[in-house]
Amino acid sequence: MATSAAGLVTSLVADVCDSDISTRIARNVGARVTAAPALLQRFLGSSPGPEAVATLDRAIQAGARQLSTLGTRLAAIVRSGDRAPLTIAPIQLQLCTACQLAETLFRFTTEAGMHGAAQALFGCVTLPLECGRALMAIPGANSIGGAELAITVLDSQAGLLLDISMSPGSTAGAQLGSPEPLGAWLSAAASRVLALNGTLLGRGSARTLQIRLSFFICSILDEPPSDSLAAALQLDASLLRKLVQLLLPPLHAAAAAMQLPADRRPSELSWSLVYSIMRGLRSETLIQAFKEQQAVATTGDSSYAPRMLQMTAQLFAAAPASCPDTYMGDNELAGLWLSLLWFLNVATCLVRSGAQPQAGGAALPEALRQQMARQLLQALRRLPTALRVVAERAERQADSGLASGVLILANTIPKEFHQLASPSASDRQLAAAPDPDYSIVSSLADVPACCAAASAMVQALPHVAALEGLAQPEQSDAAAANLYSPGQLAVTLMVPTSGLASAVHHYCQGLEGGCSAADATAAAEALWQLHTTLCRGIYTSAAGLNVAKPHIEVLLAGLASYMDAFVHVQAAQQGRAASSDADVSGSKPSNVLAMSVAQAEAVLVAAASQPRAADEVLAFTLLHAIELGPAALASSPAVQQALDALIDQAGVVNEGFSEGNQDAAGLAGQLAALPRREPQAGDALELAQAAATRSCAYLRCANLAGEGGPAAGQGAGSQRCSKCKVAWYCGTACSHADWRAGHRRMCRALGAAREAEVERQREVGEV
Known part of the structure; x- marks a missing residue:
């Protein structure tokens, strides 16, 4: 078997190096090259002795030297001046087959640990860097033998170079040769591919070539094999522009593919490809050329920046929350999200620069602004995932620089969204009232997306706190302080959260009957879910679990706006005007009661938190809950105590409260005029039943994600109280905490009420 394995290699190399190769022979040899790995693996599987392996190793090393010599010899023939098609076409075939054989042997020896043979195969870079480069120097060589052959030949060269560049051996990069031949090959290959496909990703073999070439480019840009190569590449501005142009089409194609169901996405457009290309474009070698090209393209093409934003927002919205395959570990996943943050930052800055009249053009049309705002809205929903994944990596590696960099990048995205989503100056002047802050809500179908984005910005706060704890910038670092200061991202997140609340409320209060039942149901569900998230955000803030504490007032104001919007949507769904008395009178829906409590x-x-929110905000939000809530809420001892404290505080600062702030004075009057009601026997049960309607009955639940839905039993992993079978919790921790907080006193009553209701329904035939 040893003789046959070594003989197989020797025979293949001899046939490939035959100077009189024809199309028929090339196909035959190509088929044998394809079959060779299985035969060689069978040889290893037969447990050969050391001498047999050494014999095969020597055969491969000898073959490597022959293939290396072949590259030099064919290059000499090409440069000799005999460029007739009858001469060039066979050389293309021979080069292609030789590269395929070298790549096959290189993969086999690398996997088998045959280091001597693998090192010898590095010399086969002469095939692409000498012969391939010489062929590409011939004008019109693409037409010799057909464009398909030219693509196949170039693809075989890119495949061999990619394998060598990604070899785990420390000397692999050095074996790519001196910078000049590699740079010249890269320039010629990039020109050929751009001539074939332009700024699009090709199809079939052309697509395979583009993607393989992209992987190779990124492998040498990410960690240049030598300082001299990196320096040589940076000196060739024309080459760098070509590389940027070559790497962007696969990104655009991947962004479109990621919108498809997973089973319909082309396998080659993977997250590994996206990560590699983004790292390549962000590499020290290419980053400046990338930024310069973006600036030039934006100036010359008004649609360029919107396309970049669309591409990046689509990738950001679809990116995986966990490792998608075996090629991507935790560090690579974090690197992917970091790159996506960086690209989204670049894209939003491009849009901003293009939107300024002084940039050389008119301001963006309002329709386009809103379209791009909606794209960013989708991306914002994934901000918690991005910050969590990167924060976990920064914590694993104790990387304060990474944490600081992510905070700076993330701070731009909600800020740019706020600017894009806000009406233009002319629109604000025409508006009859200051609301809405945003004009992004144009239909009821927009409400769920707005709610999801606002919820995500609240859910991102704990991860912001984690990153700020890791960053710990030096006080003396004035430059870093100018770029980012603690709490800055929390403020930036709260601004659009408030604006979305205003926009959603403004739109929903004008609803009339006749809206789509499906849209109304989805909007109501989203509003309830967001209201729950805001409540939980206040709990976690007060507990010091995130950095939103100074901004609790924004969350409180949002509560009232989103619950009002919820009531308006329900009223419109029932065919009544949202402003009618029917919104809050009569029998109140259980979900409104739950939200109020x-x-x-x-x-x-x-x-009770420190710093304490403004009294007028507290008073308004509490009165709002009492007006829409169950009767038992107003007589709750805790609520009565809070009301008394607010009334007392209003009396202490009465003059300033009344004269300086008429709204506050009005609230003080409402507090004092609120009818008092003595607690009733069933009040505690009524409040407990309202709480049990929520996804987690524990009112101080800090589970910001609230995955699954806002109603009881909808949360992911929800569990029901085993005794009363009424209250639901998002986990064991909340069920135990609620038991201590008072559920143990209400559990039996809730269970009895449930049994009584079931019996009533049975009697009237409802069950």
């Missing part, structure tokens, strides 16, 4: 509890938490 949760909102009141959130106000109590905010009132």
